Amino acid sequence: MARKRPDEAGVVSQVKNPKLVRTRRRQIVDAAVRLFIEKGFHKTPTRQIAEAVGFSIGSLYEYVSSKDDVLYLVCDAIHDEIEKGIHSAMSAKKTGLDGLEAVIGIYIRVCDTMADHLQLIYQETKSLPKKWRSHVLENEVRITGIFVELIENAVEKGTLATMERSSIELMAHNIMVTGHMWAFRRWFLKGRYTLDGYIAFQTRFILAAAKEGRKSQVIGQR
Structure with a gap:
């Protein structure tokens, strides 16, 4: 048997072609998402994936070592697409x-495209x-950190108050949750809002206080 090697996600593979590994794993991820949502992670046999x-x-085990690897790759895929x-x-x-x-607009659009994957992460x-x-939590924190840097840049440019x-970090987490909300409550939201309309409203909502020049404070900060 060929010696397994770690790839950039930390999941080992017997296949040496990185491009082929990425292609096949994306196929595995997309198929697994549908099955996990329909049957649940624990009730989905690896053979069915x-x-x-x-x-x-x-052939499946040439690209992953276990069903746990598949679930992790689902999580990794959404974070990769967001970044x-x-x-x-x-x-x-x-x-x-x-x-x-x-x-913010691009982020919410990615959450829309990957809505099933995102829902599965939380489940x-x-x-x-x-x-x-x-690893999953580290990815969440890293992506939130990108929003923190962007907000800080806007403050430095004088376009935000x-x-x-602590308030910058809270705003960054609000942005993250706004994308998640579109994915989780699409059963209600898509019947009443277009994606463009949702993005426009939520962007105005998140940035309204800062645009008006109010200094945000976190109440009860420790």
Whole structure:
């Protein structure tokens, strides 16, 4: 048997072609999401995931070592797509408030595209081994940190009011949750709002106080 090697996600693979590994794992992730949502993580046999992708069970195990790996890759996929979208928006060279607004819009659009994956993260992260749960939480914190930096940039440019660090962090977490809300409550929201309308409203809502020049404070801060 070929010696397994770790890839950038920390999941080992017997296949040496990184491009092929990424392609096959995305197929595995998309098939697994549908099955996990329909049947639940624990009630979905690994063999059924392989069949849904069109693999033999042996072929599946060339790209992952366990069903836990598959669930982690689902989580990793949503974070990867979010970061790609954010960095794509940031490459437009917009700064200050314009840059922040552009990234919020892209972020919510990615959450819409990956809504099933995102919902699954929250339903099944508890099923992951401790090391994978830690990675998932680290990814969440890292992405939130990108929003913190963008808000700080807008404050430095004078397009947002001066805020304490705790308030900046809370605003960044609010942005993250706003994207999640579109994914989790789409059963209600999509019947009443377009995606563009939702993005426009939530962006105005999040930034309204700062645009008006009010200094945000976290009440009850410790």
